[in-house]
Amino acid sequence: AGSALTAEIGLMRATEQLSSMEMMxxxxxxxxxxxxxxxxxxxxxxxxxxxxxVGIWGGSLVGVSWKGIDAGFFWSAMQNAVDWxxxxxxxxxKSVVFAITVTWxxxxxxxxxxxxxxxxxxxxxxxxxxxxxxxxxxxFVLTALMFGN
Numbered sequence: 001a002g003s004a005l006t007a008e009i010g011l012m013r014a015t016e017q018l019s020s021m022e023m024m025x026x027x028x029x030x031x032x033x034x035x036x037x038x039x040x041x042x043x044x045x046x047x048x049x050x051x052x053x054v055g056i057w058g059g060s061l062v063g064v065s066w067k068g069i070d071a072g073f074f075w076s077a078m079q080n081a082v083d084w085x086x087x088x089x090x091x092x093x094k095s096v097v098f099a100i101t102v103t104w105x106x107x108x109x110x111x112x113x114x115x116x117x118x119x120x121x122x123x124x125x126x127x128x129x130x131x132x133x134x135x136x137x138x139x140f141v142l143t144a145l146m147f148g149n
Contacts, residue, residue, distance in 0.1 A: 002106035005036060006127040009110025010120035018111075033107050040103030041096065048095035052088070090146045097138055102131045 009032070012018050018028040056078070063069040106127050113123035 001040070002102045002127050002131045003124045005040070005103065005106035006110035006113065006124045007120055009033070009036075009107060010113035010115070010123050013111065013113055014115035014117070014120060016115075033111065037103050037107055040106075041099045044099035044102075045092055045095045048091060052091060090142075093146070094139070094142050097142060098135050101134050101138060105131045105134060 009018075012028075012032065018032065021028045021031060059078075060071070060074055063074045064071045109123045109127040109130070113119050
């Protein structure tokens with residue numbers, strides 16, 4: 001998703017759509033960048049909730065249907081093993097931090113891209129590398145802060 005944002009904004013810069021907006025006294029940051037930023041920040045935590053639910057359901061399906069574990073035992077073990085409040089809160093905090101970081105990196109690289117096809121491709125590659133490293137580093141730091149004793 002981040003690379004698509006970078007390519008889209010970079011292409012808008014290359015085709016001078018952003019310059020045209022500025023000439024019409026329309027702020028491209030407010031009209032183009034801001035909605036995409038908030039869409040990323042809102043959608044990633046919602047997707048995280050969906051993926052957590054699907055993961056739990058998938059674990060139940062495999063455990064109960066394929067491995068023959070008793071459904072009551074599975075859900076009892078699940079309730080005992082997971083601190084629902086803290087684990088879900090930490091999961092949502094991480095997803096919001098990752099959403100802000102990845103979306104910001106993608107939009108910045110797209111807005112700052114050299115307006116050529118080679119410049120857009122370099123910006124897209126830079127987005128993937130920087131966002132991946134940022135998520136890796138932030139995951140380490142957030143995990144240490146949240147779960148470190």
